[in-house]
Amino acid sequence: MRRRPLGRTGLTVSELGFGCASWWGKPRFEERTALGLVHEAIDLGVTLFDTGASYSAGEAEPRLGRALKGRDTSGLVVATKAGTFHAGGGRIARDMTPAAVVASAERSLRSLGLEALGLLQLHGPSAAELNDKMLAALESLKARGLARAIGLNSFDPAVIGHAIGLPAIDVVMVDYNVLRPEREPLIARAAAAGKGVLAGMPLAMGHTRPLLARLKGPRDLWYAARALANHRGELARGRRFRFLHELPDLTGSQAALVYVLANAHVSAAVFGATRPEHLRENAAASGLALPADLMARIRAAQG
Numbered sequence: 001m002r003r004r005p006l007g008r009t010g011l012t013v014s015e016l017g018f019g020c021a022s023w024w025g026k027p028r029f030e031e032r033t034a035l036g037l038v039h040e041a042i043d044l045g046v047t048l049f050d051t052g053a054s055y056s057a058g059e060a061e062p063r064l065g066r067a068l069k070g071r072d073t074s075g076l077v078v079a080t081k082a083g084t085f086h087a088g089g090g091r092i093a094r095d096m097t098p099a100a101v102v103a104s105a106e107r108s109l110r111s112l113g114l115e116a117l118g119l120l121q122l123h124g125p126s127a128a129e130l131n132d133k134m135l136a137a138l139e140s141l142k143a144r145g146l147a148r149a150i151g152l153n154s155f156d157p158a159v160i161g162h163a164i165g166l167p168a169i170d171v172v173m174v175d176y177n178v179l180r181p182e183r184e185p186l187i188a189r190a191a192a193a194g195k196g197v198l199a200g201m202p203l204a205m206g207h208t209r210p211l212l213a214r215l216k217g218p219r220d221l222w223y224a225a226r227a228l229a230n231h232r233g234e235l236a237r238g239r240r241f242r243f244l245h246e247l248p249d250l251t252g253s254q255a256a257l258v259y260v261l262a263n264a265h266v267s268a269a270v271f272g273a274t275r276p277e278h279l280r281e282n283a284a285a286s287g288l289a290l291p292a293d294l295m296a297r298i299r300a301a302q303g
């Protein structure tokens with residue numbers, strides 16, 4: 001597995017990160033398989049694991065902690081998020097005050113069983129919430145040795161654009177995949193400013209494949225329901241990329257990952273997977289080249 005620098009943090013990360021979120025963290029998903037995926041990812045050379053305090057109704061972070069228990073975590077970058085929390089009944093609430101973010105980071109350390117977070121990211125802050133008090137609180141976490149890098153996750157280009165100008169922010173996580181080429185200028189600006197760039201949703205949540213072809217079990221129904229509720233635009237745009245799944249040398253998921261990794265400004269693509277064969281297939285995409293004719297077809301489909 002190839003590694004890349006995480007901006008100017010001094011950290012390096014595997015170019016493919018494993019997302020510990022969504023179905024992976026749910027109690028309905030068998031614990032043994034979930035932990036096994038993390039262990040196999042480590043064996044495959046993955047060093048970046050991304051989770052969040054509110055992910056999987058608050059269950060993902062402690063599950064990742066159980067997966068890492070007794071393991072050598074010194075070479076890993078464990079990233080989590082603060083500013084949102086599970087408020088019960090499946091409801092996600094937000095508290096983006098500096099005190100709540102610091103308290104959340106401290107709880108995350110306990111849940112994960114770590115002495116320091118590799119990366120603490122604000123989970124969808126507004127530009128106004130990235131104020132001096134918040135930045136000072138984040139810096140204090142670094143000064144106390146509780147977080148090695150500070151970042152944020154946002155799907156709002158204006159927020160990412162604002163964060164790029166803030167010296168306290170080391171890393172930005174953006175929604176970048178074949179369906180989102182419009183993120184490329186922003187990613188280039190972030191990298192030029194020395195920020196690490198994480199691509200969340202690099203597989204476009206599978207929306208390049210027909211929805212019906214993906215329905216093999218309850219987890220797929222869960223992802224399909226999420227797509228119909230939140231990502232109808234992506235589902236429609238994904239139709240133009242069916243050819244990714246008919247290539248002779250790459251699977252569709254590998255092609256999607258290789259596209260994201262062909263962008264040298266990206267530090268890592270963070271994918272989610274709950275099937276071990278998906279993890280292996282995705283890990284094998286590290287180091288693969290994106291053929292020029294395939295890039296041309298992707299560009300044509302992107303319009």
Ligand SMILES: NC(=O)c1ccc[n+]([C@@H]2O[C@H](COP(=O)([O-])OP(=O)(O)OC[C@H]3O[C@@H](n4cnc5c(N)ncnc54)[C@H](OP(=O)(O)O)[C@@H]3O)[C@@H](O)[C@H]2O)c1
Nearest residue numbers: 019021050200201202203204205253271272273274275278
């Ligand atoms: N989605 C968000 O809103 C969001 C927000 C912030 C951060 N993130 C970060 O980004 C990570 C990834 O996001 P995500 O999980 O929503 O989206 P994703 O990685 O783009 O897509 C996950 C979906 O792709 C499928 N998949 C993975 N590998 C595959 C393969 N080789 N062949 C076929 N299908 C494959 C998974 O299926 P199986 O489960 O069956 O393997 C799952 O249904 C998260 O874990 C999180 O760390 C996401």
